[in-house]
Amino acid sequence: MDFLGFILTQCLNALSQASVLLFLACGLTLIFGIMRIINFAHGAIFMLGAYVGHTVAVLTGQFWLALIAAPLVVAGVGALFEMFLLSRLYARRDGGAYLMITFGLAIVLSEAVRLIWGAQPKGIDLPEVLTGIVFLLDQPFPVYRLFLIGLGVSASIALWQFLERTRTGLLIRAVSQNPEMVHALGTDIRIVRTGVFALGCGLAAFGGILATPLFGAYLAMGNNVVVDAFVIVIIGGMGSFLGSVIGSIMVGFVQVFGAYYFPSLALSLLYLLMLTVLIVRPGGLLGKEE
Amino acid sequence: MRARGLFILVIAAAAGFGMPHLLPGYLVNIVTEALIFGLFAMSLDLMIGYTRLESFGHAAAYGLGAYASALLLLSFDIPMLIVIPMAAIITGVVAMPIAWVCTRSTGISFAMLTLAFAQLFYASVYQFKDFSGGSDGIAGIARRAGPFGIDFFQSKIGYFYLVLIILILAFLFCRSLVASPFGQVLAGIRENEVKTRTLGYNTRAYRMATVVLAYAFGGLAGALYAPLAGFASPELFFWRLSGMVLIMVIIGGRGTLVGPILGGAVFLFLEHELSALPMVRELWPLIFGSIFIAVILFAPQGLWGLFLSWRDKRRIAVVSKSQTDAPHAAS
Numbered sequence: 001m002d003f004l005g006f007i008l009t010q011c012l013n014a015l016s017q018a019s020v021l022l023f024l025a026c027g028l029t030l031i032f033g034i035m036r037i038i039n040f041a042h043g044a045i046f047m048l049g050a051y052v053g054h055t056v057a058v059l060t061g062q063f064w065l066a067l068i069a070a071p072l073v074v075a076g077v078g079a080l081f082e083m084f085l086l087s088r089l090y091a092r093r094d095g096g097a098y099l100m101i102t103f104g105l106a107i108v109l110s111e112a113v114r115l116i117w118g119a120q121p122k123g124i125d126l127p128e129v130l131t132g133i134v135f136l137l138d139q140p141f142p143v144y145r146l147f148l149i150g151l152g153v154s155a156s157i158a159l160w161q162f163l164e165r166t167r168t169g170l171l172i173r174a175v176s177q178n179p180e181m182v183h184a185l186g187t188d189i190r191i192v193r194t195g196v197f198a199l200g201c202g203l204a205a206f207g208g209i210l211a212t213p214l215f216g217a218y219l220a221m222g223n224n225v226v227v228d229a230f231v232i233v234i235i236g237g238m239g240s241f242l243g244s245v246i247g248s249i250m251v252g253f254v255q256v257f258g259a260y261y262f263p264s265l266a267l268s269l270l271y272l273l274m275l276t277v278l279i280v281r282p283g284g285l286l287g288k289e290e
Numbered sequence: 291m292r293a294r295g296l297f298i299l300v301i302a303a304a305a306g307f308g309m310p311h312l313l314p315g316y317l318v319n320i321v322t323e324a325l326i327f328g329l330f331a332m333s334l335d336l337m338i339g340y341t342r343l344e345s346f347g348h349a350a351a352y353g354l355g356a357y358a359s360a361l362l363l364l365s366f367d368i369p370m371l372i373v374i375p376m377a378a379i380i381t382g383v384v385a386m387p388i389a390w391v392c393t394r395s396t397g398i399s400f401a402m403l404t405l406a407f408a409q410l411f412y413a414s415v416y417q418f419k420d421f422s423g424g425s426d427g428i429a430g431i432a433r434r435a436g437p438f439g440i441d442f443f444q445s446k447i448g449y450f451y452l453v454l455i456i457l458i459l460a461f462l463f464c465r466s467l468v469a470s471p472f473g474q475v476l477a478g479i480r481e482n483e484v485k486t487r488t489l490g491y492n493t494r495a496y497r498m499a500t501v502v503l504a505y506a507f508g509g510l511a512g513a514l515y516a517p518l519a520g521f522a523s524p525e526l527f528f529w530r531l532s533g534m535v536l537i538m539v540i541i542g543g544r545g546t547l548v549g550p551i552l553g554g555a556v557f558l559f560l561e562h563e564l565s566a567l568p569m570v571r572e573l574w575p576l577i578f579g580s581i582f583i584a585v586i587l588f589a590p591q592g593l594w595g596l597f598l599s600w601r602d603k604r605r606i607a608v609v610s611k612s613q614t615d616a617p618h619a620a621s
Contacts, residue, residue, distance in 0.1 A: 038398050040533075088587055099344065099401060100540055101586045103533050107579030115572065227409060227529065234402050267413030271406050275391070278403060282395050 005137035010256055012136070016145035018252030019152025020214075023207030024225060025232040025244040026159060027200035033176040033239030034196045037086070040102040042204050043226025044109035049074045049205025050217035051113055054122045063127050070209045071202040078201030081105060082194050106222070114219055121218040124209075144213055151210070156245050163241060172196060176239060228255075231274045237287020246285060303458060307451070319518065320562045322450045324555040326514045329457050331538040331554030332464060332547055333507030338536070339545030340468050341500045342480040343393075346401040346532050347408030350388070351505040353527035354381040354411065355512025360428045360522040361421075370433045371443065374456075374513045381509025382502050389501035393494050396483070405529055412527035427523030431516050453514055457551070460507060464547055467503075476500060480545075541585050543592025552594060 024046055031039050039045075053070035057063055085105075089097050132143045163169040174182045175192050183189045208221075215221065232251050236243025251270065258269040277285060309321065330352055337343040358377035362368055368376070392403040415422045422428065433444045443452040467473050478486035479493050487493045516522045525531065535554065542553020557578075564570040570577075589596050 036398075038401070085583065085587065092590070097586055097590065099346070099398070100536065101583055103537070104579050104583040104586065107575055108583065111573075111576040111579060115576070223530070227405075230402060230405070234399075234406075238398070265417065267416055268410060271410040271413060274406050275403075275410070278395075278399075278406070279391060282399065 002138075005139035008137055009139045009141050010260065011253075012141060012145060012149065014252040014256035015152070015249070016148040016252075017256055018248040019148040020207050020211045021225075021228060021232060021251060022152050022156060022245060022248040023203045023210065024229040025236070025248050026156075026241065027203035027207075028229050029233045029236070029239055029241060029244040030172075030196055030203075031200040032233065033241075034172060035098075035193055037098040037102065038230075039197075039200065040099060040226070041081075041105040041109060042102075042200075042229060043222030043224075044106040044113075045074060045078065045201045045204045045222075046208040046211075046225060047217070047219070047222035048077065048109055048113060049208030050212045050221060051117050051122065052205070053209030053212060054117075054124050054217050057124050063124065063130075066124070067206070067209055071205040074205035074208075075198040075202035079194050079198040082197040086197070087190065087193070106226075110219065110222060117217075119219060121216045122212075123216050124212045126213050130213075148210060160241065228270065231270055234284055235274055235277045237284030240284070240286040243284060243286035303454075307454065309450075318446050318450055320559060322446075322453050322518055323515070323562075324558040325450075325453045325457050326511050326518065327535075327538070327558040328551035328553075328555035329453075329460055329514070330508055330511035331535050331542065331550035332461065333504050333511060334535055334539050335544055335547055335550040336464060336468075336504040336507070337500055338539055339547075339550070340473065340480060341476045341497060343497060343500060344397070344401045344536075345404040345501075345504075346529070346536065347404030347406070348504070348508055348535055349527050349529065349531035350404070350408035350411050351381055351385070351508025352512035352515070352531065352535075353408075353415075353522075353524075354384055354505070355509030355514075356516040356522040356526050357415075357422065357428070357512075358509065359513035360431045360516040363431050363434060363517065364428065368434070370517055371452075373434075374510065374517075377513035378506050378510035381512070382506030385502045385505030385509075386498075388505070389498040392501060393497045405532065408527055408529060408532055412524055412529075415524040415527060422524075425524060427521060428516075429521050431520045431522065433517045449518060453518075456510065456514065460510065461547060461551065464507070468547070472496075472499075537582050540592060541582060543594035543596070543598075546592070546594045546598065549592050549594025553592070 024042065027045075028039060028042050031037055049070045052073050053066040056069045057066040060066075085101060086098070089101060126144060130144045130147055133140045134143055134146070135141070161169075163173060171182070171187060171192060175187075175189055175196075179189050182192075208217075211221070211225075228251060232247035233244050234247075235250060236245070236247030250273070254269050254273055255266070258266045262269065281287075313321065330348075333351065334345065334348045337345050337348075355377050358380045359373050362373045362376060363370065388404075388407050392400055392407070395403060416424055433449065443449055468476070475486065475491050475493075475496050478489070478491070479496060483493050512526065515526075534557075538553040538557050539550040540553075541557070542551070543549025561574065561578075564574050585592065591599065
């Protein structure tokens with residue numbers, strides 16, 4: 001019974017870890033699917049979300065408000081970046097240029113965060129509902145992690161329904177398949193691009209603020225997590241939404257169980273997993289090879 | 291024109307060789323490190339500028355070279371002058387399977403695969419602590435004298451000369467490489483890989499060879515760094531270094547060899563010097579990130595590329611002016 005309880009809590013830990021990663025990875029894969037851009041600034045955006053959320057929570061004392069406001073603010077920053085800088089590069093059709101300009105944005109954003117908020121890590125207070133502990137098979141488990149799992153599941157279903165069932169979702173999928181054709185049929189794809197980039201940034205910021213109660217907001221948080229998000233998106237297949245959901249769960253489990261059973265291998269396991277997937281399927285699990 | 295290029299090279303070399311005697315002592319090490327970084331950036335230019343293989347994990351080469359030379363110097367009684375080329379060759383050999391895997395893909399997948407390998411090395415350094423020293427890195431790397439009792443390169447100024455000579459030789463090699471038939475095939479891959487393959491070239495083999503060569507030269511730079519710093523740390527493998535060197539290649543001007551050398555060297559030198567000023571130190575990464583974004587937007591050919599096109603335009607202007615002037619002179 002003890003062993004079962006242990007396995008259960010470890011699985012739930014892995015799933016809650018996967019939920020935070022999911023928001024990051026979904027944003028990344030959406031942006032890639034539509035724009036063929038690997039957003040290197042995604043880690044910095046994640047961090048920006050955490051810091052903005054911290055400020056909102058401190059000013060208003062409302063965690064829930066921070067959860068809504070931070071993604072909106074960060075999505076606005078993303079939209080501005082896309083409209084004024086990134087859009088100038090589309091005509092060049094050079095994948096490398098995107099990679100580099102978003103890397104530049106990552107540097108500028110993380111430095112701006114350091115100058116504005118300082119080098120001290122920031123915590124965030126949870127509302128009372130989320131602070132407790134429940135007992136599952138006699139094992140204590142934090143309520144907040146259960147909340148994360150719930151959010152992760154509902155958000156993936158909501159996003160999936162949005163992409164599959166709504167007119168906007170249809171438009172997004174159409175642009176990812178053939179932007180010229182969609183443009184020719186009378187849709188302004190510039191708005192779709194700006195919107196998707198903003199949506200991706202907002203999702204990352206949401207992940208950032210969700211991660212803050214677990215580890216706090218600190219300057220290296222983006223750098224630490226952005227590579228995980230890349231690994232997820234590559235394992236799942238770039239641009240595939242379902243792929244990144246599967247990838248998040250795989251990475252969550254590998255991280256939690258790897259740290260427990262093979263502590264010395266923990267860091268390498270992730271990259272070994274990714275290399276194995278890529279050698280077998282160069283396009284990722286659900287991706288198309290380009 | 292070729293004679294003039296050679297002339298400029300000789301002048302630059304002479305200035306380089308005179309430099310350590312004109313500079314205050316503490317700057318010699320910084321300039322040496324700047325030259326090493328220039329060599330590192332140039333090695334990446336072989337991939338990015340000439341073959342359009344956008345690697346985001348070139349730190350792997352630097353770290354491998356640095357750890358190889360550090361471990362060889364510490365564990366065996368081999369002179370430094372032999373260890374450095376050995377470390378470069380080891381890096382090239384390790385790069386062969388990496389090149390085989392990475393060249394299965396192109397474009398963004400290629401960038402991500404190179405990144406994965408670099409991160410794998412980064413994680414491995416932490417994992418094999420007994421071998422690599424873990425997060426402490428390897429310290430106390432000595433510059434061992436010899437062979438034949440040569441001890442000139444052990445001193446601070448001597449080491450500067452060693453780095454300068456190696457940089458010049460590597461530059462001359464790479465310049466003739468990119469001008470050779472081999473280099474022309476690389477340019478063909480850069481411009482249109484399908485067309486090049488249709489012409490009968492095994493483009494994947496050429497891409498693999500480029501990756502191995504670029505890693506070997508990157509390893510050479512890393513192998514020079516370890517004895518200079520006396521230290522090798524896992525950060526040498528981290529993706530931030532890969533990103534930095536990529537930035538240097540782009541700001542300097544990809545596909546020019548000279549541009550990345552200047553970009554890498556000037557960047558490292560500026561960073562060291564500006565860090566001394568408290569005001570600038572705070573803002574330096576921000577300034578430098580903004581410059582990088584501006585260069586990508588407005589000067590995609592890089593600063594050296596900008597200079598070259600300005601020079602060409604001026605030359606055409608001079609030639610056409612002399613042609614239009616000629617009839618007047620005749621009449």
